Each structure stands twice: as C-alpha cells, then as structure tokens.
Amino acid sequence: MRASSTLHHRDVAAYDFEPYSDAFIEGQHAHFHRMRDLGPVVWLPQIGSFAITRYAELREALRNWQVFSSAQGVAGDDFGCKFTAGVTLSTDPPRHDEMRKVLAAPLLPKALESVRERVEIAATLLVEALVKRKSFDGISDFARHLPVTLVTDLVGLPEGGRENMLKWASAAFNVLGVQNARGRESLKTIEEMREWILNNATPDRFAPGSWTARLYERAEKGEIPKSYCPLIMRDYLSPALDTTISATGQLIYQLGKNPEQWEMLRRDPSLIPNAANEAVRLGSPIRSFTRTLTCDFAIGGVDLPKGARVMMLYASGNRDERRFANPDQFDITRDDLEHLGFGSGVHMCAGMNLALLEMKSLLKAMIPRIERISVGKPTLAYNNTINAFASVPVTVQAAKQDQSAAWIDVTVHVHNQEAEDIVSVEITSCDGSDLPRVEAGAHIDVRLENGIVRQYSICSADTQPSRYRLGILREPNSRGGSVAIHDTVKVGSILKISRPKNFFPLIDNSVRSLLFAGGIGVTPIMSMASALASRGADFEMHYAVRSKARAAFVEELQSKHGNRVHLYADDAIGAPRFEIAKALEGSDPSCHLYCCGPEGFINHVVSSASERGWDESHIHVERFAGQTVQGGEPFSVVAQRSNKTIEVGPDETMLEALGREGIDLPSSCQTGVCGTCIVDVLEGTPDHRDLFQSRDEKFTNKRVAVCCSRAKSKTLVLDI
Template structure:
C-alpha cells in the first residue's frame, strides 16, 4: 500500500495581471514543487506536470466536469448542461451528435471552402502588407465557420467575439474581471436560449441539425441551446489565438518559418508545436468526487483541482528544451486540446483552419516582421488582442 503525501503549498497568485501575462516562470516554480500543488489563495490543487495532468484528465469518474470547470460557483451553476460541463453518459450522448460535422470525412468536405476563404483573407492582408494578425487575419475563418457552417448568419455576430471572450473570463475566481464578464457570458446563453433557434438559424447549418437530432429522439431538446453555445464560444477565441500565436512565433523565429517554406510537410508539426508552446486555453478545473491519490499525493473528496495545460505542455520531464519553438518536433501528444473524455470536440476543425491559412501563406510570405503586440489579459486564455506584423512577400 502506498503512503499518501500532503501536497506542497504555494502562495503564487496565478490570476494577477502580471501572472496572466507572463505565467511560465511561475509554472516552472510550481512544477518544481511537485505534480500536485495546493494553492491556498484559491483553495485549489494545481496539477502542474504533464504525466499527472494526463492521468487526471483521463479519469472523469474522479475528476468530474459535471459540477463545472470554472473557479466560481456562479458560472459553474449557470453552465450546467454544456458539453464541457458534463460527464458520461450525458456527455457521450451530446458529443455523438455535436461531433457529426466535425468527423474527418465531413471536414474533408468543407476543406475546399475553408481554403477558399483562407485565400480571400490572405489576399486582403498581403495587399496591404502590414496588418493586424488578430483582427484582420485570425478572426476570419472562425467567424466564417460560426456564421456559415454553424448557421447563425450575421445574427449575433457583432457581439459573438465579445461574448466568447467573456465566457472564458467568467471562468476565473470571483474577482473584478470575473464579475465584469459574467453578464456578457449570460447574454450569450440568453442568445442561444431565446434567439438562435429554428426559424432564425440556417436550416442546413450545424445548429439546426441539433434540433433535428432532438426531434429524432437522440437527445433532449433542452440540450440544444447549450450545444449551440458549444459550437460557438469554444471555437472562436481558441482558434483565433492559436492562429495569431503561430504568426507571432514565426515572426520571432524566422529560421523556423524558412524550414516550413522549404518543407511544407512540416506545417502539421508546426501547428502542434505552436499550440504546445502557446496553449490558447491555459487551465480548466475539475471537482474531485472521492478521496484520491495522484502521483502519491492525497487530494480530498470535494476539492477543486486546476488542470494547468499551459504548464504541462512546457514540462521539461516530458519535452526536451520545452521553451524552444522547434517545427521539427512532433508533439502530437500535447494537451492544448485537453485529453481523454473531455478532449476538445473541435480540435480537428481548429487544426484544419490553422493549416488552411498557413498553406496559403507559406508560398507567398518570405518572412513576418513584428511591429507591435498586445497580449490579452484573460482568466483562462493566452494570446494576443493585437498583433501588428509586416509580411515580406517572396517566392518559395
């Protein structure tokens, strides 16, 4: 029988503005303390290392999402019914329907459409030469997916980005940032409940297919509005930030961009490497359903644990030179999309969107030059709110 140890404690505040902007040294301190670290400021156990995080992520019976994935009870109660805030069997029932348009064969069908849209937006930004890689490049494909494929049209589009960002900010502990985000997050839920319904949405879109599935008895109809939110909020900021961070990394490391230009087959590895190094989602929480031992450390029933994806993806126990951007690395086992039962349902779509843009950019751009960058300050997300770059064009 193993002897359980008490988890080491740390007074690090992961939700200060400074920590949200520059978390990696703090993550390293926490990893050095151990795979499980108790944070008394938040009354939460942080899972800091890669192996421990994968183990917790794949054990949904103990590390439950059904009581929410945020750091405050208000949002956790309000998000009950979302795919991300459920466990089997409900989770599997909803996911089976939600994933249909996201399966590989369906994504193959929309790949030409995404590449065409990627070509349009790349033409626009390269004509200018200097552009904001967030608002003028990265936002285009995710918003197009929501409007044309999910089938929401321009209905709610003006507010969608604001709502999506707020839905992640509202996952933080109950502080000023969270309090300011909660009403906007609730607006998004209200939009899905009251407005994004049959009669206003595209009858051929993904959202309408949810209601068709409910009519066929595959899931309760009251799950449909929550699943519309699942198609929108998680798919916007995460992909947008992933695209912009990849451009930033290539601007910082022109030698890596040149490697990709010389060998475009490296694009898929470069995408995974960018997601590993700058994980758009840095953390979610789970509720522990019973006393449990993780890597020799005792975690009591009823405790909240924080899965630090951003830390695990830079764990030196897993990746050599983890802070380096290396497009020859093949980190397909990164946890930027989570893992296990709650692995991101839209991860293949996100990869396809990023790949569509890079495949158009690679033969046309010799290098990216960074002009100015502003990081977003978010309780959960990491990336840029503004990223001004100059694209120097040249033949491959």
Template sequence: MAVNIPDVDVDVFAPEALANPFENYRIFRDTAPIVRLPKYDLYVMSRFADVQAALKNNALFSSGSGVAMNDLMNKAIMGSTLFTDAPYHSELRSIVSRPLAPARLAELRQRLYSLAEELVESLVAKGDFDAAAELAPFLPVTVVSELVGLPEEGRERMLIWASAVFNSFGPRGVERTEAAFPIMEEMVTYARSCTADRVKPGSWVAKLYEAAEAGELRPEQVGPVMGDYLGPSLDTTILATGSMIALFAQHPDQWDKLRASPSQIPNAINEAMRLEGPAQGFTRVLTDDFSVEDQRLNKGDRVLILFASANRDERHWEDPERFDITRRAAEQVGFGHGIHMCMGANLARLEMSAILSALIPRVERFELHDAERILNNVLRGYKSLKLTAHAVK
C-alpha cells in the same frame, strides 16, 4: 483533509501573471505535483505525466460538476458537453460533433483553403497588417459563424461572448470574472431566443433542434449545448492562429524550415499548440480520494489542471522553451486529452493549415513590430500583432 499540499502564494490571475504565466507554472512544477493557491483555495496540478493521467481518468477527475473555478458558472451552463461525464458525455458528444465529422470537414476543406488564399494574397500585397485582427479571425468569423447558423443580429456579439465565457470560468472576486457574468447572461438570453424557426436551415444549431425532434436530445438541452458552438469554436482557434504566426515571426529559422518542407505543417501546428495553446486549463472534481507521491486530496476537492504548464514540463520535454517544428509534439495537451479532447480540434487544425498553406509560397519572413496580449482568466493569445509580411520575390 488534504495531506502534504504546499501553498504557493502567487496570484496567477493578476494582470502581470496572466501576461507572463510560465515562470509561475515552473514554480508549481518544481514545488510539488500538486500545490495550493491560498488566495483562491484552489489546488493546482501542473506536471505533464500527472495532467495527462488526470485527463485520461475521467471517472476519477470528473467534469460533471463543472470545469470552471466558481460554482455560479458551473451551475449556469450545466448540460454542455464540457460539463458532462461518461457515458452521457459520449452520447451528447456524438450528436454535437456531427458537423465536425471527417466527411463534413472534407467538404469544407476546399472552401477554407480558397478563402485563405484570397485573404493572404490581399494582406501580403498590403505588407503591413495586424495578424491578430485581420488574419487570425477571418476563417472562424467568416465560415464558422455562418455554419453555426445563428440569427444575423447576434453574430457580431459572438467574439465578445466567447471571451466572456472563458473569463467567467475564473475564481469569484477576480474583476474579470465578475465583469463577465452580465455578458454571459446576455449570451444565454440570446441563445434562448434562437428558436428552431429563427436559425439557418441546415446549420449546426438547426441540427440540434432536429436531434431534439428525433428524441436524441431533450428540448431544454438545446440551449446549453448551443454554448458548445458559441464560445469554443471561435476564440480558441483565433488565438491559436495568432500565436502560431507570432512564433514564426520570432523564429525565422523555423519559418524557413517550414517553407522548405510544407509537409511539416501538421507537426508545426502541434508544436505551436504545445508552446502557446490558448486554453491554460480547466478544473475537475475528484470522485474519490487521490494520492500522488506523498500527497493526498480528498473526494470532492476541485483541482485546476494546467494544460499549458504540462506542455512546458522539463520532466517530459527536452528543452521545452524552444520552438522546434521538427519536435515530436503530438502528445501536447493543448487541445485537451481523453474523452474531453476538443471537439473542434480537427476544424481548428484545418483552418490553421489553410492559413499556413497560403502563407508559405507568398511570405519569405515576418517582421514583428508590436504585440499586445489579451488578459483572460483561461485564454492566452494576442489582441494585436502588428507585423510586416515580406513577400517572396
């Protein structure tokens, strides 16, 4: 039986809570290291030190039983890298991440930067545009969907599937969770149809089939592992890019600083991920009893690890609500931490860097007119971000 775990009776999956989650996260942090959400019988860990330690200790905080908040989803996509533990996780990750190796990304860099230059030039010439719809998705949809190599008839559904993947991670009984399951079934059916003879030669998925032929993967593993490319390679980068642009629109002084010192781009991306990282958190299952301060959880308990709360924890970050591109933000856990650090983090950084590098010499400031948030059980970002990019004169 869990000991000294206080209940916090808020519905974090209600629309208004998803739109503005950070006050609830602060309540969690101020209440105790671990709290329980009685509506979902879900334990939550929200402080930076505890979150970072849990993500580092994958032997105790296991991903092997799934990282979603419901058993149906955890069983449905068992076998993807996100749902595995060491040592098998490391073996699988080494295969799946081959297209994301530094040498491969170096080959891709020039293409991404060239495409970003062309896109940004055309958008700045327009002046008014929707950064969430026209800017943020361009590189992931144009380049990543091609690199993944799926048959053409499924690519237009990739963004819908990606959103559904993360919605399906939510608790049962939440309308968004239940609505996502049929879309997930559609994605699984499509993935099963993507046999080796139907995918683009030399693509990421083709490489999975080559690994299966070489005996590195069992043939039945290709489908679940394919999901590592279908969902996370798109939505997270798109939402992170949109949120980053919104932050610069809301903080023109920080845009001025970045324009004056473009070498700050890597740290600016870290700071944007700290404040507005798209993935709010995933669950882990305890492989043994666990204690923190005077609290105790038991072996088998499932805990929601809130990355987004940790990234705003006053116990770790000075003035955590402030966007400051000079802050030392490399410790942010927006990309995860430990062995489950996001495989696509370097690609995401490269895409975001390409966009910023194209914007800096062309845009003096952003004027934000209207913004609409997505509502997703796990992801945070913008559905619409209408602004004017005031060109450098």
C-alpha cells in the same frame, strides 16, 4: 507574491499567488516553472484549490474522469461551476458522451471534408489580400478572419447573434475562471447571450443546413432531447472561435519571431501539421480548467481528498521539461506531438480538427506567397481561461515567385461540346507566349474566378505547345468546379493555371504499352497514345464507357491511331464488351500498363493484371481526386464477447465496421488522440495509428484505438 514551501493538506507544497490575476497572466510561464519545481501538485491558498503542474500527472488525471470529475463544473469557483452547469464541458459520461456525440458530429474529420475546400479557398484569398497590404494586425486581420467570417456561417446563428459571437465566447471563458472583476463583468454578457438565445434562436431563423439548424432538426425527429439544443448551441462558440483565434495568433507570432523555422517550413511543407501543433503546444489556448475529486486519490505521490477542486494547468504541462526538450522553444521538427493544448481524454477539444484545418490551410496559402514574416511586440489579451494576444503587429515580404510557383494567366480559346456532359477547353497564354513544356500524363491546377481550384489532365501532348487542351466532365454532385467550366466559362474567359505536374508519366524505352481508360479517364490516356505514336512505339488503347453518348474524342482517337484503339460501350447493342482477360492476351508482363478511370474500373484492371503475373512496378494508375483508398488492406475483426466476426473494408475504420453490425462503442475525436475508443486486443497484431498510447503501450499490442488503427494480421480478436 513568491513561492512558498509551507505544507498544506497532507504535505502539499503551497504556491501563494492568485492564478487569475493580471500579474500571473503576464508572467505565467515563470510561475508555472516554479510551481513544477515544487512538485506535481501544489496548493493555491489564495483560491483554495489544488493544481496539477506536470505533464505526466495532468495526462493521468485528464484521462481518469471517474475520479477527476467534470460533472460539478470546471470553473475556478463554486459560482462559475453552478452558472455554467449543463454544458458539455460540465458533464461526465454517459450524459457527456450523448451530448458530445451531437456536438462533435459536424466537427469530426470526415464531416469537415465537406468544408475543407471552402476553408482553403478562404485562406488563400485572405493571404493574398494581406500580402498586398504588407502590414497588418496578426489577430484582428489574420487570426480572427476565418472564425468570424466562415465559421459563423457554419454555426448559422441569425443576424444579431453572429456579430456578438466573439464577445459571448470571451465572456464564457472569463466566467469559467473565478468571479474577479473580469468574471463579474462577463456575467452581464452571458445573461445577454442567454436572453438572446431564448428570444431569437428559434429553428425557423437558423441558416438552412447549418450546425444549429441540424441540431434542432435532430431534436424534432426525436434523436436527441430538445433540452440539449440551447446547451450545445452555446458549446459551438468555444471550439469555433476563441481557442482557434488564440492558436492562430500564436502561430504567426512564433513564425515571425523564429525566422529559421519559417524558412524550414517553406523548404519542407510536410512540416505544416507539426507547425500547427507546435503553436498549440507552446501557446496553450486554454490555460486551465478544474476537476473535482470523487474519492480520495493519490497522484504523483500526493494524496488528495475527496471533494477537492483541482486546477488542470494545461499551459504548465505543455512546457514541462520532464516531457519536452527545450519546452520554451518553438520547434516545428519536434516529433512529440502529444501535447495537452487540446486537452486529453473524453473532454478533448471538440473543435480541434476544425482549428487545425484552419491553421494548416493558412500555412498552405502562406508558403508560396510569403518569403519573410516580421512581428512586433504583441499585446496580451487578459482572460481568466484563454491564453491569447489582443494584437500582434505583422509585416510580410512577398515571395519572389519563381516560374514553377506562379499562376499563369490564360485565355479560353475553344470551348466545345465533345459528348454528353463532356466539354473540351483549349487555353492559350494571355500574352501570346508558349505555355510550359508538358509531358504525356501531366495535369494542371485550374483556378476559376471564384477561387475554386481544380485539377485537370492535359489531353494534348506537344512538348512545346502554344495551347493546352482539357477534357472536363460535368459532375452531378460537383461543388462548383466542373459546373462552372461547363456553364459560365466561355471563349474569351480568363483563367489562372499552374505549371504542369506529372505523377503519371510514361516509362521510357518500354517494349510495349497497354492503355486503359474508363470514362473521363481518357484525358491523360489520350495524351499518352499521342506520345507513344509519335515515338513509333507499340501500344494498344482500351476505352470503356457506360454510354456511347458519353464517349468523348472517339473519332479523333480512331482517326489518329486506327485499330490500336478499342471502344467499349455498355449500351452498344452487338458491340464488343470490355473483357480485361482478352485485352491482356498476348501481352508479356514485361510490358507497361497504364490505367485511369473510376475506382472500380482501376481495381478490376489492376487485380486482373496482377493475377496474370504483372509486376507491380509495371502497373501505373491515376485515380480520380477523392477516390484514393486511404485506409489500407481489408481485415477481419472478431468481437469475442459479442460473438461476431466483422469484415473491415479498405476505406472504413474498425469503429464504422463495428457500428454497422450493431456494436456501438464510445468514441470522441475519431482521430486517435483522446483514447475514448480504445479496447483490449486478445489476438492478432494491430497497426497502431493513434497518438493516445505511448510507444511502450503500442509495443505490447494489448490495446487498440478502433477509430483509426488497423491490423497487420489478417484478423484481430477484440474483447468487446
């Protein structure tokens, strides 16, 4: 078939081609280009539906759920819409928001932090195995691995369900098209899935702590209707599997097809998020869904009637030359990341953060291990909704690891209990050679046998050491690293370490240095004291602990440095207490101050020094992993209509602060991309961090996304 200029339905250009056919799928981008040239909206006579083709109009429609409704279904025909009724996709607010809040809970950025390390370790082990193989399939061996092995565990279906998740997810997306041969065949599979859920998906059979188990636990507590459980359980299949596999397959294909982009990414790993998003934009995992108009409406200058079904052609909008320069080109430096690959508005893909986490973890693992990627001709996977490859031949060339990138095999030479819950570990190279040069304040990555990687400061300060010494605190809530080193690592154990890295160095030629250690923060400070002593430099060390029983290395420090070392233990009766004012007395602010320890300890030392005139450039800190404040300075929010003034802390969002004061606002993505939580600004200047608003919209400062943005002014007055 060819494009037609015949006008239908109030002068809308027609495109006479069946959009769910194999021929259309094979040549979709040429079809989409011709459709965009016909106009922002076209009529598809073979399926009796309108289609929105261009980015601007798609974005407008997707963000206007009141007119472009999902409540009557998002499939391509009446049967598919009725068959999939009730799932989150086929709802509008407020029911949609209620279901989405439950569905998205384990998929939000903060929730995913609990599985980030698990994903990154799995990605690393996969890439290492594939590099050894050299040749593999980019879909079955690479793109499917994390979703099938890791995500199925997170979903937590019992045996019999896990091995069928891929088949069920693919069938669900076929039914969300039209009932062609693929759609009709998939109906049998969906019925099989529903029957399995009915007979087997009972709470007692879910993996403890899994997404599905928690879903039913919430229902038992009365937090959600029990009727939501089977619907949301089915929803977990989509964000967890097919869409992620599609985007990941596209990613490795494009990196192999565009070697200059891979070389650029290896040179600049900060482009990893761009590369992942560019694969999503170019590949568009979801080709299209539909909406139904709730009233007569004009979009892009085209009048559409109430009740009309309209295809949202995401894949066309993502290659709209009116929006994206060189839209068919894979460009990881593209600065416009506001694609439609995850949708837009309230129905943005619930699993997008998980998909990006998996893709970024794979890239992070690939960069130091793979020098070149070669790909063969991919085989298409035919699906009514999903854009994907069935297979992609991939060959990789292993990177020639330079000394800075390679892991060093080491042997545990000493494993000693230094204090309560603190051990010291001395390591030497397995081949007997000296370990790389180390400077005071440096740390190394330590990789355990189970793949866990942890960062530990080096206590020793020799410039050409035959061994490194580490001090490690057993963390009560550890996810395995410190506990393993305490309980399973012993003399003779083999570990892998990185070369030393130093983000906490001593400043050369400092007249005087003040060293502050809180708890296990003594480890880098200890090496600094040794380095300063060897130079004959003037310094004092202040070491504060909760309990004297947990004060490690005290005798050694006092033996080496005498009265330069001051120990403070909260439980030591009659002993001096740590008073920062006294510690700073007599020290000129031209001195340099170094501090490592818990967050509260560091903040106390830094704020006290600042109040006494110390310049920021003379204050150096190293914070424990996971404790760095990510948000920014605190500020106040005035909720005008609620008549409340609320303080937003440095490590919380406006959405969280408002919620704790009883002001619950609708939210969805919690990353600033969907626009659900945007509210009007009455006074003050926002610090915009969302991707929803345009540059011009942000410039006006009239609205703000409370899930991620902050304030440049001390107070923001919001119309809520």
